[in-house]
Amino acid sequence: MYKVDVQADAKEAAAIEARRNREKQRQSRIFNARHLRMGVDVADLKSQVEERKRRQNAEKCRDEAFDAERIQCDKIAQMLEKEEQQRRRQLNQALVEFREQNQQPATRREWDIHDPEAVRKGQPARVSDDDPRCGPSSMQHFAGEDWNGLARQKLLKEQNKRDLEEQKMEREKARADRRYADTLEDKKRIELDLRALELARLEDECRRIKAMARADFNRAQAAEAAEQQRLAQQQEQDDNYAEIHNHLTGDILTENPDVAKSLVGPHRMVPYCWKGMSPEQVEAVWKMQKEQCKENQRLREEQQQLDAEWDRQRHLAARAAMEEEEQQQNFRLQLQKSLGAYNQQLAKAQKAHLQYLEKEVYSNTPTAQYHLQFNTSSR
Structure with a gap:
C-alpha cells in the first residue's frame, strides 16, 4: 500500500513538473518579441512540416520496399510455376513415349483372343483330303476340339x-x-x-x-x-x-x-x-474644421426636422389604424348579434317542426305486437 502511494505521488509530481516545463516553454514562445510580432510559432510549424515530410518519405520507402518484395515474390512464383509446368509436360511426354514403345496392343496377353487378324493368320480346318490332321474316318474336327491344347x-x-x-x-x-x-x-x-x-x-x-x-x-x-x-x-x-x-x-x-x-x-x-505642418496650414485646417462643424450642424437640424415629420406621419397612420380597427370591431359585434338572432329564430322553427312531427305525423307509433304479426304463416 505504501509503495503504491509513493509511486502515485512520484507520478503526480512528475506530471506536475512536466506541465510546469510545458508552461514555461509556452511562455518563452509567447513572450518572445520576434514570435509575438510574427503571430505564429514558426519553429513549431517547421518541425511539424519536417515531421510530416519524414513520415511521408518513410511511408513511401516502405511502400516501395513492399512493392519490390512483392514483385520479386511474383517473379519467383512465376518461375516455379513455369518449371512445374515444364516438368509435368516432360513427364507426360515420357509417359506417352513409353506407352508407344513398350505398351503396344500386340504385346498384351489377351492379344491372341482379341486379334482381329486371328482368323486370317490361323490355319484352315482342312487343307486337303490327305490332311494328316483328319482322323481315320476322314472327317474334319468338330468345333470345340483342341488338339494343340497342351502346346x-x-x-x-x-x-x-x-x-x-x-x-x-x-x-x-x-x-x-x-x-x-x-x-x-x-x-x-x-x-x-x-x-x-x-x-x-x-x-x-x-x-x-x-x-x-x-x-x-x-x-x-x-x-x-x-x-x-x-x-x-x-x-x-x-x-x-x-x-x-x-x-x-x-x-x-x-x-x-x-x-x-x-x-x-x-x-x-x-x-x-x-x-x-506650417502655421498657415494649421490655420487652414482649423478653418476647414469649423466649416465642417457648421455643415454637420445644418445636416443634423435637417435630419431632426425629417425625423419629426416622419414621427407625425407615423402617429397619423397609427390613429387611422385604430379608428379602422374600432369600425371593424363594431361591425363584428353587429354581425354576431344578427347571427345570434337568426340562430334563435332557426332553433324555434326546428323545435316547432319537431313538435309537429311527434304530435301530428308520427302519432301512431308501431308496437311490438305490430311487428309480431309478420311471418306467422307460409303465405
Missing part, C-alpha cells in the same frame, strides 16, 4: 512368364525413374531455395546500400540547410546593422524638412518623411 498352354505359360518379367522390369524401371525424378526435383528445389536466399541477400544488401545513401543524403541536406540558415542569419544581421546606420545618418532622424518635398510637384510631399 498352347505351354506357350501361354511361357508368354505369361515373359510378360511378368517384362512387367517386373517395367516396375523397376518406373521406380528408378520416380527416384530419379524425385532426386531431380529435390535438387531443383534446393537450387531454387539457394537462388531465393541469394536474391534475398542481394535485396538486403541493396536495401542497406539505399539506407546508407539516404542517410548520407539526409546528412548532406542537413548540413546544407544549417549552412543556409547560418548565411541567412548573417545576412539578416548585416542588413539590420545597415538599416540602423542608415536611420542614424539619414534625413529622418536629422529633422531635415527638405526631405518631405516630392519630386512630382511642389504641392506634394513624401508621407514617411513629413515632419509636420
Whole structure:
C-alpha cells in the first residue's frame, strides 16, 4: 500500500513538473518579441512540416520496399510455376513415349483372343483330303476340339512368364525413374531455395546500400540547410546593422524638412518623411474644421426636422389604424348579434317542426305486437 502511494505521488509530481516545463516553454514562445510580432510559432510549424515530410518519405520507402518484395515474390512464383509446368509436360511426354514403345496392343496377353487378324493368320480346318490332321474316318474336327491344347498352354505359360518379367522390369524401371525424378526435383528445389536466399541477400544488401545513401543524403541536406540558415542569419544581421546606420545618418532622424518635398510637384510631399505642418496650414485646417462643424450642424437640424415629420406621419397612420380597427370591431359585434338572432329564430322553427312531427305525423307509433304479426304463416 505504501509503495503504491509513493509511486502515485512520484507520478503526480512528475506530471506536475512536466506541465510546469510545458508552461514555461509556452511562455518563452509567447513572450518572445520576434514570435509575438510574427503571430505564429514558426519553429513549431517547421518541425511539424519536417515531421510530416519524414513520415511521408518513410511511408513511401516502405511502400516501395513492399512493392519490390512483392514483385520479386511474383517473379519467383512465376518461375516455379513455369518449371512445374515444364516438368509435368516432360513427364507426360515420357509417359506417352513409353506407352508407344513398350505398351503396344500386340504385346498384351489377351492379344491372341482379341486379334482381329486371328482368323486370317490361323490355319484352315482342312487343307486337303490327305490332311494328316483328319482322323481315320476322314472327317474334319468338330468345333470345340483342341488338339494343340497342351502346346498352347505351354506357350501361354511361357508368354505369361515373359510378360511378368517384362512387367517386373517395367516396375523397376518406373521406380528408378520416380527416384530419379524425385532426386531431380529435390535438387531443383534446393537450387531454387539457394537462388531465393541469394536474391534475398542481394535485396538486403541493396536495401542497406539505399539506407546508407539516404542517410548520407539526409546528412548532406542537413548540413546544407544549417549552412543556409547560418548565411541567412548573417545576412539578416548585416542588413539590420545597415538599416540602423542608415536611420542614424539619414534625413529622418536629422529633422531635415527638405526631405518631405516630392519630386512630382511642389504641392506634394513624401508621407514617411513629413515632419509636420506650417502655421498657415494649421490655420487652414482649423478653418476647414469649423466649416465642417457648421455643415454637420445644418445636416443634423435637417435630419431632426425629417425625423419629426416622419414621427407625425407615423402617429397619423397609427390613429387611422385604430379608428379602422374600432369600425371593424363594431361591425363584428353587429354581425354576431344578427347571427345570434337568426340562430334563435332557426332553433324555434326546428323545435316547432319537431313538435309537429311527434304530435301530428308520427302519432301512431308501431308496437311490438305490430311487428309480431309478420311471418306467422307460409303465405
